[in-house]
Amino acid sequence: MNEVVLQVGWPLDETIVRIALAGALGMFLGLEREWSQKSAGIRTFSLISLLAAVFTILVLETDVGEGLLVLGGLLVIVQGILLAVQGLLGEEDTGLSLTTSVSMLVAYGVGALVAAGFILEGVTVAVLSSLLLVLKRELHEFAWGLSREEMRSTTEFAILAFVIYPLLPPEYEPEIAGITIPLEPQVIWLMVVAVAGIGIVNYAIVSTYGGRGIAVTGFFGGLASSTAVVGTMLDHVRQRPEAASYAVAAILLANAAMAARNLAIAVGFTVGGGTDVLVEAVIPLGAVIVLAFVIAGLTADWRESGPVELESPFSLKNALAFGAVFLVVLVFGSLAETWFGTLGFYATAVASGFVSSAGATTSAVVLYRGGQLGAAEATIAILLATVSSIVVKAMLAGTSTNHTFRNQVATYSAALLLGGAAASVVIVV
Incomplete structure (x- = not known):
């Protein structure tokens, strides 16, 4: 039984x-x-x-x-x-x-x-x-509370994310000047989707919290894709030129979030892994984080918290234009990697920073843990990816027709880079 x-x-x-x-x-x-x-x-x-x-x-x-x-x-x-x-x-x-x-x-x-x-x-x-x-x-x-423009934006975002994205090939290798350039159309389009998505989140936050919400969007958007934040801010400045200081603060805080994320990867994944912690990255990245918060706090008028009227959650035309500029930057980054020869790894870190500095940081940490890279080489790669991310955001912001916005982004981005470099020199000396 x-x-x-x-x-x-x-x-x-x-x-x-x-x-x-x-x-x-x-x-x-x-x-x-x-x-x-x-x-x-x-x-x-x-x-x-x-x-x-x-x-x-x-x-x-x-x-x-x-x-x-x-x-x-x-x-x-x-x-x-x-x-x-x-x-x-x-x-x-x-x-x-x-x-x-x-x-x-x-x-x-x-x-x-x-x-x-x-x-x-x-x-x-x-x-x-x-x-x-x-x-x-x-x-x-x-x-029932959606306006016609909001409904249109929601539909456009759904088409971008759920119709066009799955149809794109994951890889494409065009040949330019005799050089084969590996591209990932889905990754490039994902950046367009990220710009639109962050724009929708920005619209909701700003509608609730006013101008201060723009900077909040910058920081939390920077944790996901700091480069995509620029596309959202370009659209915001186009709609509300008088609130450009908040958009500049958003980009600075996106840089702070990006540097904090890279620092967390560099330190967190080398603790208790049988290798020394990458403390060399703490000072320069920490300097970028602190400077970004200080400059953002001083440049934006945080007392102004009244409602900010935006025309729409995001501009499809602006998102597509951002994707096109991003594609051009990515192509030049791939060409640079080929031209640099023996410095290809560092060139790869720079090119990866255009897309995601977190990816380059993770790669450097993995190679460091495996013994293929020393602490100095891994730290340099992480810093190059971080610098690349800051520079590409300044370049993309330079496409804005708002002179004050683009000049401030360029100036403050340079201040972040100089501050991080100065901190590195001080700690070495």
């Missing part, structure tokens, strides 16, 4: 667990409908998920389940249509009836997913669907 239990127990347990989970997720989906006192609630949703689970298991383990699975789906659809008709007849709000009908079909799909072994997928669908049901009021208020 014990042998029989051992032989059949595990598959039986696994099937039972999937059925129970399907029922529980259906119950979870129906909880909000029950709380809202709709025509279908906890019991109905749980039974629908259980029905889908049973039919799916029959499909997987016997030859009689396919027709039943389709029939079950049709029955759920018919029930949904009946609920919608009730809404049209005035017995219940039409929109609510449609939502309940679709939710029942989702519950059927969740039960089928879980029974088929797609546990994580089924749980994800159930949780996201429940959130959509619970956040009904907030979602409606958000949608």
Whole structure:
């Protein structure tokens, strides 16, 4: 008897667990409908998920389940249509009836997913669907509060991120002047998406917190992509020239965030790794961080915190132009890497800084931990990537038609570089 239990127990347990989970997720989906006192609630949703689970298991383990699975789906659809008709007849709000009908079909799909072994997928669908049901009021208020320009920007961003990006090839190697240049179109386009995404976040923060929110966007945007922050600030200065000081502060704080991120990588990944900590990078990068905060604090009028009206979350034309300039910089960086010969590693660090100084920093730290680079070489590569990131932001800001903005970015960027260099000299001496 014990042998029989051992032989059949595990598959039986696994099937039972999937059925129970399907029922529980259906119950979870129906909880909000029950709380809202709709025509279908906890019991109905749980039974629908259980029905889908049973039919799916029959499909997987016997030859009689396919027709039943389709029939079950049709029955759920018919029930949904009946609920919608009730809404049209005035017995219940039409929109609510449609939502309940679709939710029942989702519950059927969740039960089928879980029974088929797609546990994580089924749980994800159930949780996201429940959130959509619970956040009904907030979602409606958000949608109704959008202006036409905001709606247009949201649509454009969705096209950039979810339509164009997946269609681009991951790698492309054009030949220029007899030199093959490896490019990554998806990475380049990702920078355009980053500019647009940071612009949307900037729009939301500035709408809430006024001019100070611009600088906040710069710092937190710099943690993700400090170069992309420039694209957002170029668009901001175009819309609000009088608030250029905040945009300059945002770029400075983006530099501070970038340097802090590189410093965290250089120190954090060399602690306890069998190698000495890269303390050589602490002083120059620390100087850049401190100077960026000091200059940003002194140049922007932080007392001015009134509302700032922006025309739109981001400009598609500006984001595309930024991507084009970024592509040109990347090509010249790749050519420089080829021309520098024996200094190719340092040239690579400089070129990588155009895209992401964090990538160059991580590469240098990995090589240092593996013994391929000494502490001095790794530190130089990290500093070159950091300098490259600061310089490329100043170059991109130089494309602005606002003379004050571009001159201040250039001047303060030079101050950061000189400050970091001076700190390096002092510590060496």
